[in-house]
Amino acid sequence: MVCGEARVFFDTHCHLQDVRFEPDLAVRMVKAREAGITNFVCCGTQESDWDAVLKIATTHPAVLPMLGLHPWHAHQAQSGWLARLAERLENPRIGLGECGLDFAIEEPPRELQEAAFRAQLRLACDLNRPVSIHCRRAWERLMAIAREEGLPVAGAVIHAFSGSAEIAQEAQALGFYLAFGCSLTNPNNHRAAKALKVVTEDRLLFETDAPDMPPYGSTQGTLNDPINLRLAVEAASRVRGIDPEALATVAYRNSCRVFRSMLPKACNTLSLGFDKAIEGNQGTHHKGDTDGEIKGG
Numbered sequence: 001m002v003c004g005e006a007r008v009f010f011d012t013h014c015h016l017q018d019v020r021f022e023p024d025l026a027v028r029m030v031k032a033r034e035a036g037i038t039n040f041v042c043c044g045t046q047e048s049d050w051d052a053v054l055k056i057a058t059t060h061p062a063v064l065p066m067l068g069l070h071p072w073h074a075h076q077a078q079s080g081w082l083a084r085l086a087e088r089l090e091n092p093r094i095g096l097g098e099c100g101l102d103f104a105i106e107e108p109p110r111e112l113q114e115a116a117f118r119a120q121l122r123l124a125c126d127l128n129r130p131v132s133i134h135c136r137r138a139w140e141r142l143m144a145i146a147r148e149e150g151l152p153v154a155g156a157v158i159h160a161f162s163g164s165a166e167i168a169q170e171a172q173a174l175g176f177y178l179a180f181g182c183s184l185t186n187p188n189n190h191r192a193a194k195a196l197k198v199v200t201e202d203r204l205l206f207e208t209d210a211p212d213m214p215p216y217g218s219t220q221g222t223l224n225d226p227i228n229l230r231l232a233v234e235a236a237s238r239v240r241g242i243d244p245e246a247l248a249t250v251a252y253r254n255s256c257r258v259f260r261s262m263l264p265k266a267c268n269t270l271s272l273g274f275d276k277a278i279e280g281n282q283g284t285h286h287k288g289d290t291d292g293e294i295k296g297g
């Protein structure tokens with residue numbers, strides 16, 4: 001994975017556990033790898049999909065798992081969810097996400113979203129784990145909470161960035177990375193283009209959010225696919241007026257920096273220890289467990 005030797009891509013946010021991918025995920029993964037996408041950060045959205053995320057990461061070493069409670073599901077969380085999340089995150093190869101704030105929706109209420117987000121941001125800071133953040137129409141509160149809680153040194157990503165250029169500048173000054181996706185392929189998305197132009201090179205990431213947010217012009221019902229990451233990078237290179245290969249290299253380097261703690265040390269390592277974090281693996285958890293004590297299933 002030498003940057004510059006070939007065009008390589010790093011999908012910093014997707015949802016491969018989505019049931020819509022179930023029939024043909026393996027084929028999609030092969031095609032995406034062939035297209036140069038070397039890594040896929042796969043984000044959980046609620047406790048019920050955490051095991052599926054970890055299982056995919058166990059099967060596909062190119063998949064980097066993150067677990068979190070999405071603001072859309074903040075009201076559905078079962079009591080004790082945060083402690084169970086912290087327990088899963090004892091494995092240092094697991095990041096925290098997707099979490100965040102979405103004030104474009106009425107429910108769940110803002111206070112509930114904020115409490116869930118603040119608790120997860122605090123956990124990511126305590127464990128120094130990369131965090132992937134969803135934010136819609138809640139910029140003021142996001143920045144305020146980030147100032148109060150701080151951000152994990154590992155890296156904090158605002159995924160599918162939809163804010164203005166001014167917000168982009170404020171966010172990167174606070175230390176956020178900003179990730180852009182296929183919404184850039186819409187030539188009428190001037191807000192995203194303006195924001196993209198002010199992002200400094202060292203803060204820029206790309207993602208698909210697959211299966212959501214397919215490229216502009218896709219027929220209704222088309223699933224977004226990690227392979228479309230190339231389209232996002234190409235659209236961004238047009239907006240920024242730079243060579244797509246150079247932009248891909250810059251973003252790839254940034255991705256490796258943010259997610260370095262989650263990358264397998266050897267690419268052929270199949271046993272990453274995620275099985276230990278998968279629920280149902282012999283129930284009770286002992287605090288003194290070490291990495292070597294993975295129970296057989």
Ligand SMILES: [Zn+2]
Binds near residue numbers: 013014015043209
């Ligand atoms: Zn997402």
